Amino acid sequence: MNNPAVALYCSDxxxxxxxxxxxxxxxxxxxxLLRRYLWMIGGDVRxxxxxxLLEERYQVCQARIVLDTKPAESPTPPxxxxxxIAPYLKLIPYRLHLPQVYGIISLANRxxxxxxxxxGTLPNAPDFSTGHILPSLLQQWPHATAVRQLNWLWQIAQLWEPLENQGVVSSLLSPALIRVQGQILKLAELQGDTRRENPEIPTLSHLGQLWLTWQPLASPLIRKFIQQLxxxxxxxKISDSHQLIYVLDQAIAQATxxxxxxxxxxxxxxxxxxRSHNEDACYPPHNTRQSLAQGENSLAIVCDGIGGHDGGEIASQLAIEALQQSVQPLLAEPPAQSPEIITELLETAISRANDLISQRNDSEQRQMRKRMGTTLVMTLSHQHQMFCAHVGDSxxxxxxxxxCHQLTLDDDIASREVRLGYxxxxxxxxxxxxxxxxxxxGMSASTRLYPNVxxxxxxxxSVFLLCxxxxxxxxxxxxxxxxxILPILTEKRDLKTVTDRLMEIGQTKNGHDNITIALVHCQVQAKPATGSxxxxxxxxxxxxxPSIYHKTQTPAPLDEPTEPMLKLKPRLNWVQRSLLAGGILLGLVLALGSLSWFMFPEMRQQADRLLGNSPARPPVASPPPISPPTTLPQPTQSITEVSLNQWVVFERSVELYPxxxxVSNPQTIPPQTxxxxxxxxxxxxxxxxxxxxxxxxSPREEGINPEETTPPSPGITSPDSPMPPNEGELEEEFKVGWMRVDLTREAQMLLVTVVAPVTDCLPE
Structure with missing residues (x-):
């Protein structure tokens, strides 16, 4: 397999x-030395x-499997x-289970x-006899415990809706594509639902047919259950993936x-x-060694402060205190909470911590780069589950x-570009x-925060590393x-020893920033036999x-953080309920405003005067009232339907990017501009x-991170790029900016009113 003339280059x-x-x-x-084994798709590579050695870096280990011998170099982008390929990118929040596109190569005569x-990375070289980097589920299924078999089915149920939305759910119906890495289910690659050889639309009924073929080799404890399911x-009778998740949750709770x-x-x-000071914070506090008794829930938090010496460390500590106080009652609760309740509690706790910091910023009149904030990662154990929450790039x-599996996806511009398919x-x-x-x-009100839970x-x-x-x-x-870290599981290495070693690596190999670590070691043991x-x-x-939001639920805006890595049952939390109520109220206001616009001409005249369309004149008496027409013309239309060079006004504020x-440092445009x-x-x-x-x-060219003479603290930053020059035909009195419109969700919501051309800025 190995070519002795091939070298493996250091990933540092x-x-x-x-x-x-x-x-x-x-x-x-x-x-x-980092070994990244890659799977080739597309073209004839067998x-x-x-x-x-392909392109002087990819060594062919077996048909369709290569080793990247230069992992420190960026692969060739397409x-x-x-x-x-787009579904791989848009589904990056689910990369725990899905492969990610690494790069592209061009083979001769292809x-x-x-x-x-x-x-991801493996502890050892893969077993190439399996024909893939990972073994198939069918190979591992007969040897797995009842809990693991249920766990694999649960992960398939979790993936059903996001893959269905991207038109690749048939991937979950192809046994050859379903792979496993220990307890984690992964797909070898994605398969489109629209295929000439199989025009039938995949449904949960097809999933039931597939699972029925696995039933004979299932654990005796769940054999009857799988047949019934x-x-x-x-x-x-089970027509919705959220119902399926509910049923599997019940079964796993029994089995564990x-x-x-x-x-x-x-x-x-x-x-x-x-660094001269530490803006990070953690819970339990620094240098804690904690062992919890059976049945106790563990809580770990890491925060990386943003805002400089006078802000970042305050924000991170405020977040730790607020979250610990909010979650503390759950740690003492009997283990009877549903996953939905725990998830909503965590989302609410994060929103409250956010508002506490944001209100502190407002009370101290902190603006832009002076505002303090913090990233967040948090784990909360509950029975056989680990809940994971994050905001930011910790x-x-x-x-x-x-x-080793990275559960979080950084809330940064790079990840957003991938989710958009760019x-x-x-x-x-x-x-x-x-x-x-x-x-x-802490950077804004929680109505604009989308915590990932x-x-x-x-x-x-298992070991969970928060850092x-x-x-x-x-x-x-x-x-x-x-x-x-792996020796904690294989050699029973002491947690303190590993923590100290990771801190040393952060200081000597990186050394440019504060370093905070929390390790959570979960040990699973069988209870004494009490009957089966x-x-x-x-x-x-x-x-x-069945979820009424299935297929139609509006996800977080694409210019905001992504969905959780494992999507839970959709529901309206208190933030969404507030947004829904606000949307209904806004609709009523727009409707009344539209009606008033046509029933009261003096309003139109006043607007024309303010817009410079007509000279100021004394009010004219209104004509006698007449019956309104049966159908009023609509004063608003979608921004995507307005022609070029027309002038419009929005009913709400909008943001324009350079x-x-x-896609940062936006300028907020007030309503009716x-x-x-x-x-x-x-x-x-x-x-x-x-x-x-x-x-x-023009907006002030201010970001959120503070000015620093040392390397900037990883946190919210804004490019100090000037506004692009205006087009040649535009006069310098005019400014330009760009708005991003998601055609699948926002096009019909971005309503505007077409107005007469503005001449105030034009030269005489």
């Missing part, structure tokens, strides 16, 4: 020394000889994203390019009653070698014997200001997890009604950018 960007393929550590800097998919899916869990925690935080990693992740992170955050606690099922010993980017930067966790209780299907009349490429549509730029089928010109002064 500062080193990149060549090493023998058999070495485990770099011979120049002692960094553990006849490429083993040992071949010129454009084809339709078949008419189509070859795409590379990655599945598959039949209920086939006959439509024969198990017990213990949790051990360790925390540490340090300013780092290049991270949570889940380490098992079979791999770029591959390894390409997007090289963009200017790619690490600028799109949200953090998800959960995973724990069925084996600020002082440790995670430069792929340090990917490099060191197998040598430093068969798992059965709960009464179907007790199932929740350009489609610079005249704007002229100058051009449109379509990005794919779902997004368009509209350029406006207006007469407002």
């Amino acid at each position: 960007a500062k080193c990149q020394a060549a090493n023998d393929l058999n070495h485990k550590f770099c011979q120049a800097c002692s960094t553990p 006849d490429v000889a083993q040992g071949t 010129e454009d994203i084809p339709e078949a 008419p189509t390019p070859t795409w590379l998919l990655e599945y 598959a039949e209920a899916l086939q006959n439509g 009653q024969a198990r017990q869990q213990e949790h051990h925690l360790s925390t540490a935080t340090d300013a780092g070698p290049s 991270r949570i990693y889940w380490i098992t014997r079979s791999g 770029a591959l992740y390894l390409d997007a992170v090289s963009y200017p200001n790619a690490g600028a955050l799109v949200q953090a606690l 998800g959960r995973v099922i724990i069925d084996e010993d 600020s980017d002082g440790l995670s930067d430069d792929d340090r966790v990917d490099q060191y997890w197998a040598t430093e 209780n068969l798992i059965t299907l709960p009464p179907l009349h007790e199932l929740p009604a 350009s489609p490429e610079v 005249p704007l002229q549509i100058r051009s449109r730029s379509t990005r794919g089928e779902q997004v368009t950018w509209i350029q406006f010109r207006h007469c407002l002064p």
Whole structure:
């Protein structure tokens, strides 16, 4: 398999020394050598000889499997994203279960390019005899416990809706594509639902048919349950993926009653070698070693403050105190809370912490870069589940014997570009200001905050690492997890020893920022045998009604953070209820305003005067009232339907960006400000950018992060880029800006009123 002439280069960007393929550590800097095994799709790649080195970096290990020998170098990005690849990007919030597109290569004499998919890092080389980097579920199914088999089915149910929305749900119906990495289910690749050889639309009934074929080799404890479940899916008694998740949750809760869990925690935080003060904070407090008894829920929090010496450390500490106080009652509660209740409690707690910091900013009149804020990562254990929440770019990693998995997706511009389908992740992170955050606690009211909350099922010993980017930067966790964290599970290494070692790595290998670490070790043990209780299907009349939001639920805006890595049952939380009520109220106001506009001409005259369309004149007596027409003309229309060069006004404030490429430092345009549509730029089928010109002064070029003489603290940043120059035909009195419109959700909501041309800014 190995070509002796091929070298494996160090993944440390500062080193990149060549090493023998058999070495485990770099011979120049002692960094553990990172091995990224990739799966090739597209084009005919089956006849490429083993040992071949493609593009001077990808060594062919077996048909369709390559090893990247230069992991520190950015892969070649594609010129454009084809339709078949876009779902991989848009589903990046679910990368725990889905491969991510790594890069592209062009093989000689191949008419189509070859795409590379990655599945994270492995502790050992894969077993190539399986024909893939990961073993198939069918290979592992007969040897798995009842809890693990239920866990795999639960993960399929969690993936059903997001994959269905992207038109690739048939991937979950192809046994050859369903792979596993220990307890975590993964897909080898995505398969489109619209295929010539299978025109039938995939449904949950098809899923029931597939699961019924797995039933004979299922654990005896759940064999009858799977049969009943598959039949209920086939006959439509379970018609919604959220109902399916509910049923599987009940079964897993029953199956895990024969198990017990213990949790051990360790925390540490340090300013780092290049910072004079520490803006990070953690819970439990620094240098805590904590062991919880059976049945106790564990809570761990890491915050990375933003806002400089006089703000960041205050914000992170405020967040820790508020969250700990909000969640504390749950730690003492009996284990009878539903996942939905716990999720909503965490979302509410995060929103309250956000508002506490935001109100402190407002009371101290902090604006723009002076505002203080913080990132957040938090884990809360509950029975057999670990709930994970995050805002910002601090991270949570889940380490098992079979791999290291990043559970969080950074709330930054790079990740947003990927979710929009614009770029591959390894390409997007090289963009200017790619690490600028799109949200953090304390920067605005919670109505604009979208906390990411998800959960995973724990069925084996695991370690959860929560850390600020002082440790995670430069792929340090990917490099060191197998040598430093995995021994907690395999060699019973002490948590304190590992915590101290990770802190040392953050200080010596990175050293540019504060470093905060929390380790949560979950130990799963079987209880003494008390008899075997068969798992059965709960009464179907007790199932929740099919989700009315299925297919139509509006997700978080694409210019805001993404959905959780594991999507829970849709519901309207208190933020959404407030937005819904506000939307209804706004609709009533618009309707009344529209009616008044046509019934009272003096209002139109006054508006014309303010807009410069007619000279001021004394009011004219209104004519006798007449009956309103049967159908009033609509004064508003979608912004996507307005022609170029027309002038419009919005009923609400909008934000304009310097350009489609610079999606930060927006200028807020007040309601009723005249704007002229100058051009449109379509990005794919779902997004368009509209350029406006207006007469407002330019915004102050201020971001959110403080000015620093030392390297900037990773947090919210804004590019100090000036406004792009106006087009040649525009007079300098006019300013220009761009608005992003999501055609699938916002087009009909962005209503405008077309007005007469504005002449106040034009030269005489």
